[in-house]
Amino acid sequence: GNSVTQMEGPVTLSEEAFLTINCTYTATGYPSLFWYVQYPGEGLQLLLKATKADDKGSNKGFEATYRKETTSFHLEKGSVQVSDSAVYFCALSEPLYNFNKFYFGSGTKLNVKP
């Protein structure tokens, strides 16, 4: 079946530090991969996505590359800011009839200290 595993948090970093949040997946087909971010009191927002192997998704300084050979989609950012503090969810989706079904990881909380 399909599933997503991401590193447990919380992850605590100082401002301007390098961020990596690991995400691996299992899938029966050819899924699309996503990173969502959830700020306190808000809904999940799409951060970036990649729809096929070797694609790189990027947004707001965050990047993730779809690695089929390692079934991974690790999130990286070169220099984090306090405003990046949030919970990050890795997800995959598979086509199912007339919509895509999403599977989420457990979320990783990021705390960035000034």
Place this chain on the structure above:
Amino acid sequence: GAVVSQHPSRVICKSGTSVKIECRSLDFQATTMFWYRQFPKQSLMLMATSNEGSKATYEQGVEKDKFLINHASLTLSTLTVTSAHPEDSSFYICSRQGSSYNEQFFGPGTRLTVL
């Protein structure tokens, strides 16, 4: 701005009562909406797919009679937790499909606490 809203954001109820949670698509007529449940420090689990004008499709293990879903219009889906018990306490999140099948927009969630 937000494209999906939920109401209420928080609700506390007594065991045995029923609670209705509303999910509204603010900018798009959504024929398909989704309901998720999120336990503390766990992932979002899809409970059901809400289809406008027809019955919802429930995931395996989700009780249809316990979690009633109604999608009576293209902008509103409701989830009613019937005869709530403390183990139903959770964070419930809805979403709507975007213009492509590979896109979903999420509401801010509803925190349900059953005493």
